[in-house]
Amino acid sequence: MNILEANNIVKRFTHHTALDNVSLHVPEGMIYGLLGPNGAGKTTLIRIINHITAPDSGEVLFDGHHLTADDVSNIGYLPEERGLYKKMEVGEQAIFFARLKGMTRHDATTQLKAWFERLEIGDWWKKKVQELSKGMAQKVQFIITVLHKPRLLIFDEPFSGFDPINANILKNEILELSKQGSTVIFSTHNMSSVEELCQRITLINRSHDILTGDVIDLRKQYGGNRMSLTYRGDTDALCKAIAPMVSLCTVSTPDRDRNLRINIDLTSSMARRDLISTANSVVDLVGFEQLLPSMDEIFISAVANSNLQSQQND
Amino acid sequence: MTNKISLVLKREYIQRVRRKSFIISTILMPLLMLGLMMTPALVMTLTGPENKKIAVIDNSHIIAPALQTDGEMQFITVNEPIDQIKDNEDYEAILVIGKDIISNPNDVTFYTRGSASIKTESFISGQLSAIIEQHRLSQYKIDNLPQILADVKADVSMKTLRIDREEEETTSSIVSYLVGMIMSLMLYMFIMLYGQMVMNSIIEEKNNRVLEVMVSSIKPYQLMLGKILGIGAVAITQILIWAVLICSFTTWVMPSMVGSLFNTTQNIDLLQAITMLGDTGYILTIFGYLTLFLIGGYLFYSAIYASIGSAVDNAQDASQLQSIAIVPIILGMVFSMSVIQDPNSTMAVWLSMIPLTSPMVMMARVPFGIPTIEIIMSLIILYICMLLMIWVAAKIYRVGIFMYGKKPNIREIITWTRYK
Numbered sequence: 001m002n003i004l005e006a007n008n009i010v011k012r013f014t015h016h017t018a019l020d021n022v023s024l025h026v027p028e029g030m031i032y033g034l035l036g037p038n039g040a041g042k043t044t045l046i047r048i049i050n051h052i053t054a055p056d057s058g059e060v061l062f063d064g065h066h067l068t069a070d071d072v073s074n075i076g077y078l079p080e081e082r083g084l085y086k087k088m089e090v091g092e093q094a095i096f097f098a099r100l101k102g103m104t105r106h107d108a109t110t111q112l113k114a115w116f117e118r119l120e121i122g123d124w125w126k127k128k129v130q131e132l133s134k135g136m137a138q139k140v141q142f143i144i145t146v147l148h149k150p151r152l153l154i155f156d157e158p159f160s161g162f163d164p165i166n167a168n169i170l171k172n173e174i175l176e177l178s179k180q181g182s183t184v185i186f187s188t189h190n191m192s193s194v195e196e197l198c199q200r201i202t203l204i205n206r207s208h209d210i211l212t213g214d215v216i217d218l219r220k221q222y223g224g225n226r227m228s229l230t231y232r233g234d235t236d237a238l239c240k241a242i243a244p245m246v247s248l249c250t251v252s253t254p255d256r257d258r259n260l261r262i263n264i265d266l267t268s269s270m271a272r273r274d275l276i277s278t279a280n281s282v283v284d285l286v287g288f289e290q291l292l293p294s295m296d297e298i299f300i301s302a303v304a305n306s307n308l309q310s311q312q313n314d
Numbered sequence: 315m316t317n318k319i320s321l322v323l324k325r326e327y328i329q330r331v332r333r334k335s336f337i338i339s340t341i342l343m344p345l346l347m348l349g350l351m352m353t354p355a356l357v358m359t360l361t362g363p364e365n366k367k368i369a370v371i372d373n374s375h376i377i378a379p380a381l382q383t384d385g386e387m388q389f390i391t392v393n394e395p396i397d398q399i400k401d402n403e404d405y406e407a408i409l410v411i412g413k414d415i416i417s418n419p420n421d422v423t424f425y426t427r428g429s430a431s432i433k434t435e436s437f438i439s440g441q442l443s444a445i446i447e448q449h450r451l452s453q454y455k456i457d458n459l460p461q462i463l464a465d466v467k468a469d470v471s472m473k474t475l476r477i478d479r480e481e482e483e484t485t486s487s488i489v490s491y492l493v494g495m496i497m498s499l500m501l502y503m504f505i506m507l508y509g510q511m512v513m514n515s516i517i518e519e520k521n522n523r524v525l526e527v528m529v530s531s532i533k534p535y536q537l538m539l540g541k542i543l544g545i546g547a548v549a550i551t552q553i554l555i556w557a558v559l560i561c562s563f564t565t566w567v568m569p570s571m572v573g574s575l576f577n578t579t580q581n582i583d584l585l586q587a588i589t590m591l592g593d594t595g596y597i598l599t600i601f602g603y604l605t606l607f608l609i610g611g612y613l614f615y616s617a618i619y620a621s622i623g624s625a626v627d628n629a630q631d632a633s634q635l636q637s638i639a640i641v642p643i644i645l646g647m648v649f650s651m652s653v654i655q656d657p658n659s660t661m662a663v664w665l666s667m668i669p670l671t672s673p674m675v676m677m678a679r680v681p682f683g684i685p686t687i688e689i690i691m692s693l694i695i696l697y698i699c700m701l702l703m704i705w706v707a708a709k710i711y712r713v714g715i716f717m718y719g720k721k722p723n724i725r726e727i728i729t730w731t732r733y734k
Binding site: 080081083086 | 318321329522523524525526527528529530531533716726733
């Protein structure tokens, strides 16, 4: 069951098209990555999902029905550009935002106090926002986003501005929310957090969806022929022997056990057995594993490919 | 929906009313006004009357004895030659009267140090004219002349009655004039002040990026409306506080002042003014219209200010676009000054129908007792245009608040209204 479906979204502004026929299907309970270079159209898509702007064509379904203004209370959005009223007290402000999402004053107060205790910021309640550091304000903002227990959470760069300790606290909170059943859409440039958290991603570049899929599948797909060999013996002989079936060969430094290691790109996935037997005949093969590319590499190569294609089309 | 608007309204209101600057300005403003009114009187009592000595060289020997010395000017007849007196710093001015002043009234010269004030000149020439006329009259050798003159003297003070009303009522144009002026000034001040407050508050939210958070829980037009209404509520609070202050002033202080005035003055104008202002019905009508035009005008202009605020990043960029709002407000103010001279002119009627100027101009006309149908027409037009303006502003606002880093021109802003 998809909690959110955006189908064939098109959004044009005066001088450019922000989204051109982009679709996004987010299954309930999943942590979903929405990736893309700056200016690709992610924020516009998020704003459409948040019912802030309307698409020129296409539809957004929430929980199977057309998205309405009332569904917004089931969505929690942490925008990339965060802001709070500087001259307002933290607690008062948090209650204000919670009530805008439809909570009663009483519920908001009790739950806020609990969250404040949990994130160890209980004594900030009476402080004005302008007295807080950036990281502190971010924590308050995070609480405001998740307080009303929305079914869908949208985080735009949630970890920016946090030190590693607090980033980790936040990561655990997000995982906990996901465990409790919330669906999370993540928009970030931090690919290691995507690898760690997201099950599926959509990559948008220049207003188009250029890549959608499960993180594990994508990594296998993109790194299908990249292998790493660990061995003892003569590197030159090995390289010469396997040269016919390998397109790229990089030597890396020996590990602690004095094992040598090379990373190679196979020309074809069928050549795996041949590779092993050939290598084994030249050197003493210790290990053989498939190397999965990082999301960083996938991101860069997918974007580069799509840019190349659009240039050719022009 | 409405609940969200009221949440924003409440926040805006409470945050503003709690601020020290609001409390201080609300209390200080009437004190300042009172102070401004009192200062001239205070200065006068503290410094005492100025005593200017004026040397009079009277070659006719008729004028000098008859010159009346008043509080500020003291006439001293001298016989020394003029050059000698010119060097004498004791005398502020020298009045030289020709020998044949009675037959040739132009034969008078007034020497001054520095430029003479119009008041001084007219005071002296008035006295001279009176003395010369008196002298010429006396040459006719009429018996009982002073008695006759006293009998002939008349001081006209008109009572103005309106005949286009069911009941004939007295009006005082001077009071209408003053009331109109004050009303129109108040509207000008409030619309300008609070309209800009709306704009600045939107710019601040945009800079804070609070808007990004807000719009995920509330529709932009609700946010805009809540803000406009919240700030409007602050304006009304301020007016109410001032009204209470003024009312308590008129209840406790005015009666004693008025009482003494009734005993001492014979001035019909003043008496009319007091009866007019003492007429609760009149005051209530005026205040009723003032409130209606204030609300309409404020909402109309704050919608314009809101669109401007949403379109720009900072106050500097706003200053240029702001002229869209400021120019008509100031024009309304300037026009109402001339409308006050002739409240029923064609220009006055038209300007009080166009919503850009109507609040100010119509309020200047209302005290003169213009036909109610005109006021109602003007109000209807104003309120319809206000609703339209809010609708347009909401469209601009929705797009504008997400535009960062570039200063749009008016044409671009207009295209925003067409976005979905």
